[in-house]
Amino acid sequence: MGQKGREILEIDVNEVIDDLNSAYADEWLAHFQYFLFSQVIEGINAETLKKELEQQSLDELGHAKKLGDRIIQLGGTPTTKVTEVSTCGFTPPPPQDRSDLKKIVELVIEGERCAIEKYNRLAKKYHMKDLVTHEIFEDLLTDEVGDEEDWESYLPGLG
Numbered sequence: 001m002g003q004k005g006r007e008i009l010e011i012d013v014n015e016v017i018d019d020l021n022s023a024y025a026d027e028w029l030a031h032f033q034y035f036l037f038s039q040v041i042e043g044i045n046a047e048t049l050k051k052e053l054e055q056q057s058l059d060e061l062g063h064a065k066k067l068g069d070r071i072i073q074l075g076g077t078p079t080t081k082v083t084e085v086s087t088c089g090f091t092p093p094p095p096q097d098r099s100d101l102k103k104i105v106e107l108v109i110e111g112e113r114c115a116i117e118k119y120n121r122l123a124k125k126y127h128m129k130d131l132v133t134h135e136i137f138e139d140l141l142t143d144e145v146g147d148e149e150d151w152e153s154y155l156p157g158l159g
């Protein structure tokens, strides 16, 4: 990053990189969770949901890319310790019953809600400290709010 770009930070750059890396790890695990779920679900109603999960998986990867780009711009390195630094990341294995689509959707909603809380907190934290990073967290917050709404809308149709 250039000289002026560094000067305008009103916070230690390493703290910014750590926050970005924690979110980066969350997004990789969200990407992974959606990818895995789209692959394993089965049953008569699974086809539509598979496509939605696949598309969502790509969206979360796009989030990871945005965060990674900012980390690099700040002179950091995107983390490889994904499971260590994530706080919202994927933990539960897919349900035993792979046709339990309601459970699948409930699990992804949990992840989206965690992301909403985290990005809301981080967007506020960076508002007066680093406007570029603030804007990234704000954009991601907007996306995750939309994601939660989309996934919630599936629930009634799944019994």
Ligand SMILES: [Fe+2]
Residues within 6 Å of the ligand: 027, 030, 059, 060, 063, 115, 140, 144
């Ligand atoms: Fe995301």
Ligand SMILES: [Fe+2]
Residues within 6 Å of the ligand: 030, 060, 112, 115, 143, 144, 147
């Ligand atoms: Fe999301």
